Amino acid sequence: MSSEVMNQVEPKTKRKRTKFISKPLFKQSYKSLFGLWLALMIGSSLIFVVINLAIGSKSIFTNIDMDSVSAYVKDEGLSWLKILGLLEKMGFKLTRIQIMSQIDLNSILNELVYKIAGVLLPMIYVMIAANKLIAAQVNDGSMAYVLSTPTNRKTVVRTQYAFMLLSLVVMYIAITICALGSEAISFVISKNSNPDKIASWNPGTTLLFCLGSFLSMFALSGICFGASSFFNKSNYSIAVGGGACILSFLCCILGLFGNEVFVAVGVGVKAMSFFNYLSIFTLVDNTSMSDFSKAVMGYDVAISYAWIWKLGILLVIGIVFAYVGGRRFVKKDLPL
């Protein structure tokens, strides 16, 4: 058979530039993830609304007014020494009282909201979506249908990553709007009900916090998407991508117990701050962002730029992992 005269056919199709993204594939991803995305977006937005309406209106500085304490001591004819002695016997050392008098509970609350409560649902979205967009389809074989059409592997990666990124951006736009809106409402309420104790509201800080939270999700989505593109099996993709998310989340909580405030009030251990080194959320420097924003607004705070390079690292992590995974997807054997 092979001895017969054979004519190799000249390529019939001229090479065309490959499409940057595939619209039908994008649509398909949208259809398969829209429900999950919507539910988690509403859920995480609600978390911000509830927290802001519940406590956002109150000034939660613990600043102790030492003048009124002094006046009270004087009026009652009490002895300072006796009072301090009593407190010391009860375990409250003078240094601790000094720290407690200056605690800014807002900073703890910001950590809780923007690194733990507020990111949980977007993180779940990132873990599920990243796996579903590539690895799950390779694992179950349905990727064969995408690749049996004139869709380049690069186009597949770009499309799925674009979907992931865009859905995350829109989710965070919604979250930011809800966070700002509910803060504005609680600000107005507190202004009307308690004009003496107006908590300062700085939308710029909230915007920066939301940006930080988004970039932490950007980095994790890069890791998850990279893992999803890298591995042919869903198991591995979830283990690596989801593992990175859960580890970061858990270490962020554990690291909080090493926070000086927690240590000061006796519910933390300094050594626990070690866990901050294992969490991606540590790169979201809320304190620095808050200081930066306050300084820009003219408050008497030293301006801080540390948050910028830290967010830069998150950006790089997200891009590098997604890129490495994507490269691998383009070059590897697919068991389809």
Added chain:
Amino acid sequence: MSKEKEVVISVRNLTKDYGKGRGIFDVSFDVYKGTVFGYCGTNGSGKTTTLRNIMGFIKPNKGTITVNGLDAWKDADEIKKLVGYLPGEIAFPDVENGSEFLKIQAETLGLKDMSKAERIINMMQLDPTANLRRMSKGMKQKTAIVAAFMHSPDIIILDEPTTGLDPLMRDAFVTLIKEEKARGATILMSNHMFDELEETCDYVAFIKDGHLIDIVDMEEVKNLPYRDYVITFENEKGYNSVNTDKMEVLSRDDFELSISIRVDLKNINDLVMELSKHEIKGVTEKKHTLEEFFMKDIGGDKNE
């Protein structure tokens, strides 16, 4: 068929080694334009691996594959403009139902006219509005067949296309293949149903343990220069005295009083003349089937 044949799919020294003797080794074959090429082998012999290489899903360790002159790995997406594919293991994307899936596939392929899809749906008696997850194996197979054929591709690659189909639908499928061939499509399909291969293929390649054993031209199978018969005699006299000079005796059965013989086509008259001299109980022709070729090539003999 003309002497000069256009090669559409060319596989040269294709090797994909998965270790421990698994994979495919030094496989070469050509699929000519407008022909149906069957790819036949036992389970795990390397059929799907070969097709995955052609589809550009996996990269060969050695060797080259060209489809319409384009490299199967590098130009995988260009090639897909001409190819319809039916995977061996069907897993549909995460969409609601069959119609939705076919719509999305059509959109990706740039196909607007769904009349052919509808025709195949009718032919296969498929209800595409059923939920993909709840579809039976046969229904999934039918949906996949529609997806592979609906855009009238020049090249159709099918991995065990009839698994899960009932006998009626197999007939419909064979009709579909014949129609596509008449349209001028080039078809490469892996299959281990000999009757389907016999009915549809121009060439059939046998693969065993990753090695290509033989490529059979179906014309040769159908037009052998000899015929095999089993002749059963009424009595021992005939059985013992029949003159077998112009034929080859394949075997004798003293108990049944039957002789298996092979006669050249030109000597068939002599056979009839000789048989007329004896009391004959019956004459049966032994059909030569692809299965026989396969068993001979692969080395199995259980059907002999």
